[in-house]
Amino acid sequence: MRYELYYWPGIPGRGEFVRLALEQAGADYVDVGNDEAAGGVEAVERFLDDERAERPPFAPPFLRAGRVVVAQVANILQFLGPRLKLVAANEADALWTHQLQLTITDVVAEAHDSHHPLGPGEYYEQQKPEARRRAKAFREERIPRYLGYFERVLAGNPKGPRHLVGARLSYVDLSVFQLVTGLRYAFPKAMRRIEKEVPNVVELSAAVARLPNIAAYLDSARRLPFNESGIFRHYPELDG
Amino acid sequence: MRYELYYWPGIPGRGEFVRLALEQAGADYVDVGNDEAAGGVEAVERFLDDERAERPPFAPPFLRAGRVVVAQVANILQFLGPRLKLVAANEADALWTHQLQLTITDVVAEAHDSHHPLGPGEYYEQQKPEARRRAKAFREERIPRYLGYFERVLAGNPKGPRHLVGARLSYVDLSVFQLVTGLRYAFPKAMRRIEKEVPNVVELSAAVARLPNIAAYLDSARRLPFNESGIFRHYPELDG
Known part of the structure; x- marks a missing residue:
C-alpha cells in the first residue's frame, strides 16, 4: 500500500504528526504537496475543490489509502495505527x-x-x-x-x-x-x-x-524546518 | 449498561453532544454533574483530581461505561456509536x-x-x-x-x-x-x-x-437552556 499524504508544502504543520508515524513505520508514502512530480500544491487544491467529491475533506492534511480518504490528524493516526503497528489492538x-x-x-x-x-x-x-x-x-x-x-x-x-x-x-x-x-x-x-x-x-x-527511523528522518531533507508560516512560530516578543 | 456522564453542571456545553446521543438511543444514563444524588459537581472534580487514576481525563466531559472511561466528545461518540446504533458498522x-x-x-x-x-x-x-x-x-x-x-x-x-x-x-x-x-x-x-x-x-x-426521543428530551427539564457560562453565549454586541 502506497499512502498519499496531502498537505500544504513548505511547513511541518499538522502534516508532521502524520509524517512521523509513516516514517517510524518505514511506510511507502508520497508527500504530495512537497513533491512536484506527484502534483505539488496544485494536487492538494484540486482535491479540496473537487465538486464531485462525495466525502470532501474540510482542510488538509488528508491521507489517501487506495479508495479511502481520511482527514483530521487524529483520525488519520487512528486509521494508520493498526496498519503501521503503532497502536495496541484492544x-x-x-x-x-x-x-x-x-x-x-x-x-x-x-x-x-x-x-x-x-x-x-x-x-x-x-x-x-x-x-x-x-x-x-x-x-x-x-x-x-x-x-x-x-x-x-x-x-x-x-x-x-x-x-x-x-x-x-x-x-x-x-x-x-x-x-x-x-x-x-x-x-x-x-x-x-x-x-x-x-x-x-x-x-x-x-x-x-x-x-533509528526517526533519527534518519530528522537528518534527511524530508524533515522540513519550523518556520513562521506554520503552527509553531518563533516570534521572540511572544516568548519570555 | 448504565452510562455515567461526567460534565460541569448547569450548562449544555460540550456535554450536550453526548446527551443528545444518549437521549436519542433511549440509553440508561445518569448525568452526574447535574444529579446531586449521583454526586454532583463534587463527583466530577473528585474524578478529575484522583491521583491514583491510571488514565485520567484532561477535562470533562467524560463517560464511564463499566470499567472503561472515555473522554473527548468525539471519542465518546465514537465509542457510543456502535453501542447506541448511531453509526454505520463498516x-x-x-x-x-x-x-x-x-x-x-x-x-x-x-x-x-x-x-x-x-x-x-x-x-x-x-x-x-x-x-x-x-x-x-x-x-x-x-x-x-x-x-x-x-x-x-x-x-x-x-x-x-x-x-x-x-x-x-x-x-x-x-x-x-x-x-x-x-x-x-x-x-x-x-x-x-x-x-x-x-x-x-x-x-x-x-x-x-x-x-420523537429528541422532541421529548427538548421538552424535558433535562435539556438545559443555553446561558452565558457555556460555549454558545449570546452577547448582543458580538452579533450583527
Missing part, C-alpha cells in the same frame, strides 16, 4: 491512545492561536498586541497544564513512564515528541523553565528522537 | 462520521474563542474589544465556511441530503442540530442571513428536533 487501549491524541489536537490549536488570537483571517502583524496577551497565558498556564497532564499520564502508566500507553511505542508518543519540539522552537525561554517540571515528557521526546 | 463510514464530528469539535472551539479570544484564563469582560473582532470574523467567515461545508456534504451524499452519512441517522446528525441551535442562540442576526445559504443543514436540524 479497543480500550486504542480509545485511550486516540483520546490522548485529541488532547494533542487541542494544544496544537492553542499553539496556533497564541500567534493568531483573533483568528486565521488576519496576519500576525495585524494582531500583535493581542498575541502578546494570549501567548503569555499560553506560556504561563496552558503549556504547563498540558505538559503536566502528559507527565501525569507517563508517571501513572502501570507499564512504566517510557511510553504513554502500555509498554510499546504508539503514534501518540511520536506526537508528544513533535509537540515538545515545536514548543521549544516557538518558546525556547519558557520551555527551559517548564521542562524542569516534566522530566518524563522530556525523556520520552529524547527517546523518540533516538529511534 | 470502517470507512465510521471513519467518515468521526471525521465530520472532529470538524464539529473545531467549530465548537472557535465558537468558544469568539467570546474568549485571549484564552480561558480571563473573563469575557476583560477581553470585550478583542472578542468583537474575533466574533466578526467568526460570523462573516468561519460560520459560513463550516456550515457551507456541511451543506456540501449533505448535498453530495449519494444516499440523499437527509443525513450526513449514508441513509440513516448517525451521531453527527445530532451534533449538527446542536451546533445550529447553539449558533442561533449566540448569533441570531447573523444566522438569519447565513441559514439562507444552507437549506439542507437547516432541514437536517429541523428533522432532528422532530425525532
Whole structure:
C-alpha cells in the first residue's frame, strides 16, 4: 500500500504528526504537496475543490489509502495505527491512545492561536498586541497544564513512564515528541523553565528522537524546518 | 449498561453532544454533574483530581461505561456509536462520521474563542474589544465556511441530503442540530442571513428536533437552556 499524504508544502504543520508515524513505520508514502512530480500544491487544491467529491475533506492534511480518504490528524493516526503497528489492538487501549491524541489536537490549536488570537483571517502583524496577551497565558498556564497532564499520564502508566500507553511505542508518543519540539522552537525561554517540571515528557521526546527511523528522518531533507508560516512560530516578543 | 456522564453542571456545553446521543438511543444514563444524588459537581472534580487514576481525563466531559472511561466528545461518540446504533458498522463510514464530528469539535472551539479570544484564563469582560473582532470574523467567515461545508456534504451524499452519512441517522446528525441551535442562540442576526445559504443543514436540524426521543428530551427539564457560562453565549454586541 502506497499512502498519499496531502498537505500544504513548505511547513511541518499538522502534516508532521502524520509524517512521523509513516516514517517510524518505514511506510511507502508520497508527500504530495512537497513533491512536484506527484502534483505539488496544485494536487492538494484540486482535491479540496473537487465538486464531485462525495466525502470532501474540510482542510488538509488528508491521507489517501487506495479508495479511502481520511482527514483530521487524529483520525488519520487512528486509521494508520493498526496498519503501521503503532497502536495496541484492544479497543480500550486504542480509545485511550486516540483520546490522548485529541488532547494533542487541542494544544496544537492553542499553539496556533497564541500567534493568531483573533483568528486565521488576519496576519500576525495585524494582531500583535493581542498575541502578546494570549501567548503569555499560553506560556504561563496552558503549556504547563498540558505538559503536566502528559507527565501525569507517563508517571501513572502501570507499564512504566517510557511510553504513554502500555509498554510499546504508539503514534501518540511520536506526537508528544513533535509537540515538545515545536514548543521549544516557538518558546525556547519558557520551555527551559517548564521542562524542569516534566522530566518524563522530556525523556520520552529524547527517546523518540533516538529511534533509528526517526533519527534518519530528522537528518534527511524530508524533515522540513519550523518556520513562521506554520503552527509553531518563533516570534521572540511572544516568548519570555 | 448504565452510562455515567461526567460534565460541569448547569450548562449544555460540550456535554450536550453526548446527551443528545444518549437521549436519542433511549440509553440508561445518569448525568452526574447535574444529579446531586449521583454526586454532583463534587463527583466530577473528585474524578478529575484522583491521583491514583491510571488514565485520567484532561477535562470533562467524560463517560464511564463499566470499567472503561472515555473522554473527548468525539471519542465518546465514537465509542457510543456502535453501542447506541448511531453509526454505520463498516470502517470507512465510521471513519467518515468521526471525521465530520472532529470538524464539529473545531467549530465548537472557535465558537468558544469568539467570546474568549485571549484564552480561558480571563473573563469575557476583560477581553470585550478583542472578542468583537474575533466574533466578526467568526460570523462573516468561519460560520459560513463550516456550515457551507456541511451543506456540501449533505448535498453530495449519494444516499440523499437527509443525513450526513449514508441513509440513516448517525451521531453527527445530532451534533449538527446542536451546533445550529447553539449558533442561533449566540448569533441570531447573523444566522438569519447565513441559514439562507444552507437549506439542507437547516432541514437536517429541523428533522432532528422532530425525532420523537429528541422532541421529548427538548421538552424535558433535562435539556438545559443555553446561558452565558457555556460555549454558545449570546452577547448582543458580538452579533450583527
